[in-house]
Amino acid sequence: MSNTKKRTIIVGTRQSALALTQTGQVIEALERISNDYGLRLSFEIRKIVTKGDQILDVTLSKVGGKGLFVKEIEQAMLDKEIDIAVHSMKDMPYELPSGLMNGAVPTRVDARDCLITKQGLTFENLPKGARIGTSSLRRACQLKHARPDLQLESIRGNIDSRIRKLDTEGFDAVVLASAGLSRMGWLDKASEYLPVELCVPAVGQGALGIECREDDLEVRHLLSLYNDPVSERVVRAERRFLGALNGGCQIPIGAYAVVNDQGVITLTGIVGSPDGDLLLKETREGTDPEALGLEVAAALSERGADRILAEVRG
Structure with missing residues (x-):
């Protein structure tokens, strides 16, 4: 074993602060597994710009949806420029390209959405006609259904820039996935977790998907050790x-x-x-x-x- 060459696993990711943070956390976990099981592996991050990161002035629903954040990364994997990719599971389309598979769903974190307001208001206490920013038709539909008086407006950008829009664009509140805030260490910014009875989360929200090539048996073995069977089952149903x-x-x-x-x-x-x-x-x-x-x-x-x-x- 000591004579075998150490393999470097290239990990592809978007280059937003959240994507890089969660990719770093995944690599730390994979390094621990690699050491525990005596696997001769090291890891290197490769940043990839996706179409979804470039188009920030149009709502996702108008420019193609989920695949916008994964296509370039998946192509890099098919071209063997990277070996695995770390995705927010809610960004992954249901159909994966031929030759690729989801190798692991690590333990899921809180899937709920949360409300961020300047005054720490709850959803019920928002003033009549309040302006709420969200990037999601799913959130807008459910919140508008619960309170038809609210004005739901589309915002795009990374989570830090969306939070800033409370001040820069005069929103009364923005709605974000609590998972992203948790991974960034920003949960103190949340005014309220929205109960799932009010706002059912996106499919796979709070979970990560670690994508790999089907024919890469070494990586598949590594990821099988990282997979959380409970999280994987519920995400599969969704x-x-x-x-x-x-x-x-x-x-x-x-x-x-x-x-x-x-x-x-x-x-x-x-x-x-x-x-x-x-x-x-x-x-x-x-x-x-x-x-x-x-x-x-x-x-x-x-x-x-x-x-x-x-x-x-x-």
Whole structure:
């Protein structure tokens, strides 16, 4: 073993502060695993600019949605310029390119969205007609459904620049995923965690996806040691729901799954209209993540979700 050459694993990532922070945290974990199991591996970060990072003046729903943050990174992996990629799972499209796979879902952190306000106000206490900034049709739909008086406006940019818009653009509040704030060490900025009953998270929110090549058995072995089976199961249920409805950033769609001590998964899925007038929600239980995702998607389709999605896409 001592004669084998040490391999350097090239880790691709977007170059935002959050992407680099969470990639650094993943590398630290992989280094610990590598040392614990006597694997001769070292790690190096490769920053990649994605189309989603370049187009900041248009809403995601108008320029192509989720794939905008992963396509260039996936191409670099297919070209063997990088070996693994660290994604926020909510940015990963359901269908992955041929030859690539999701090698690990590490332990998921809090999936909830949170509200950031200047005065530390809660959602209920926001003034009538308050301006709320969010990058997500899913959030806008659910918050507008709960409070039709609110003005939901689209904001883009990294989480630090979105928080700054409270001052620079006069928003009363912005809504962000608590996972990003947690990984940056900024949870003290949150005024309130939005309960999942009010705002169902995005598919995979709070989880990371570590993508790799299917034929790279050494990396697949490493990632299998990093995978958290519980997080992987619930995320699989949510993603199967997403795939069944062919959803993405262009439509208000969300799903959140939890698992109990007996291994039973509870999955809640939502589909709504962008203006918040219509919001369909279904919850089901089961032990097979794939079957459960399909079941919740079918239940929503029966209630008219397909019609809503077709109208939004049209």
